[in-house]
Amino acid sequence: MIVLLQTQINIVLSILLSILLIHAYFNINRKKVTNKLIICIMGLVCFSLLLETVSILLNNEDLKQFVVLHKLVNIIGFMMAPVILFIGSIFNKEWINRYQKEKLVVNKILLIPLIINGVAALISYNKNGVFHVTSQNLYERGPLFFITPCVTYIFFSYNLYIIYKHREKLTYSEFCTLSLLYIVPAIFTSIQLRYSIYLTAWNSAAIIIVISYIFILNDQAYRDTLTGLQNRLAYDHYSQNISQKKLKKLNIVYIDIDDFKAINDRYGHCEGDEAIKVFAYLLRESFQLRQKKLIRLGGDEFLIIIENQPTENVTAYIESLVQNFEDYNNRGEKPYRLSFSYGRSCYTKPVKNICQLLECADKSMYEQKQNKKSKI
The missing domain is CATH 1.20.1070 (Rhopdopsin 7-helix transmembrane proteins)
Structure with missing residues (x-):
């Protein structure tokens, strides 16, 4: 038997x-x-x-x-x-x-x-x-x-x-x-x-x-096939279930690559994909903590969600990202320079709707991008 x-x-x-x-x-x-x-x-x-x-x-x-x-x-x-x-x-x-x-x-x-x-x-x-x-x-x-x-x-x-x-x-x-x-x-x-x-x-x-x-x-x-970052579906799933999380603080950083269309137009879409992959790699290198989500929303738009971290830590991560981009550009591996604009927002009470945070970060990012253009 x-x-x-x-x-x-x-x-x-x-x-x-x-x-x-x-x-x-x-x-x-x-x-x-x-x-x-x-x-x-x-x-x-x-x-x-x-x-x-x-x-x-x-x-x-x-x-x-x-x-x-x-x-x-x-x-x-x-x-x-x-x-x-x-x-x-x-x-x-x-x-x-x-x-x-x-x-x-x-x-x-x-x-x-x-x-x-x-x-x-x-x-x-x-x-x-x-x-x-x-x-x-x-x-x-x-x-x-x-x-x-x-x-x-x-x-x-x-x-x-x-x-x-x-x-x-x-x-x-x-x-x-x-x-x-x-x-x-x-x-x-x-x-x-x-x-x-x-x-x-x-x-x-x-x-x-x-x-x-x-x-x-x-x-x-839930992965973006080009970069290996999480995709829009992962963000949607996170935003739908955020009310169930007991978060003391939530930080959002909304990032957009500067002049990405110019890279595509001048060097081709294949090179544009390479730029996206380099960007994703530098994100991972700069945000090496567990309680975070690195998301590619689409195109050249990225979202970083950081849970239960002090504001000064988030600032340090962003500064690390800026420095990593500067180091990459100084190596001269590509005929163009990679740069980005970002906006951030933070919430310290129980979050039921992440969309407001995203809109706030998006607005801040857009203002930074406009300020860069006005200086040129």
Whole structure:
């Protein structure tokens, strides 16, 4: 009965992941590294579930003729577990730095535990290594079984360390989702290690992968595809639910790129897109705090929403943005200079309607822009 239940659960989860794989392949942008990696992880978890199902079915004295297949299935399964977590570590770093300019370098030291685990699994084909399949075609844990759990928990710990180390670059929802991606399988893997009759490791991994994929789809729906900043839909969602937030102070900075039309007209729309991306990058570099929203409302209009921060802090962030633009322009990377006009507004009472704040900031920004033109 237990074997039948385990097999049914694995098959159901494999079908679910297969459906999501098809959906991901045809509906998300596979040019993005993070999307490629989550598809890869999803596929490997699905494959591992199928391997585990086959291993359960082959673990039978009446199927002695399949001893070789039984061994191969377990070798592949033991080798894949830490490999998926290794790919997960690359996914974490890509997600955290997905809008940064620098290229990420894979930590080659992490390949050492993978190699050790792989060798231990391969040894098990002829010797009593990580596992042993008896002459009666029955699976048993071998004297080197501890290697795979040790390597697996090294990667669990490393991934959680990376997430915690860069927590300031993540929103609360990103931090929680990425953490659960490893905490939940780690807990259920420990249950399976203690009680081998309960195959909970890959089941929990499959479920958390489904949740993570839903999170990724939701995140992409609220992202501007050009800049990676949040989009107008994210602003609308925020403004509709702001009355539910208990904010002591809310600051809004409304920004518009100066003479952006001239850049488009003289250098082309492709160069205009590059200017927008540079602008978004400098925004991220200047506003490195968690309780904020960086939004591209459309065209060359941007909105920064900062929660529960003193006015002097907001001023310091804006000054940092001005300095970052000055530094960028002084490097002379482009034949034109990037500049911006901004307006800001602040509210210290419970906010029910953000539109008034936005109108106030917009008016202030327009006045600054007009003052610049009058000085020319």
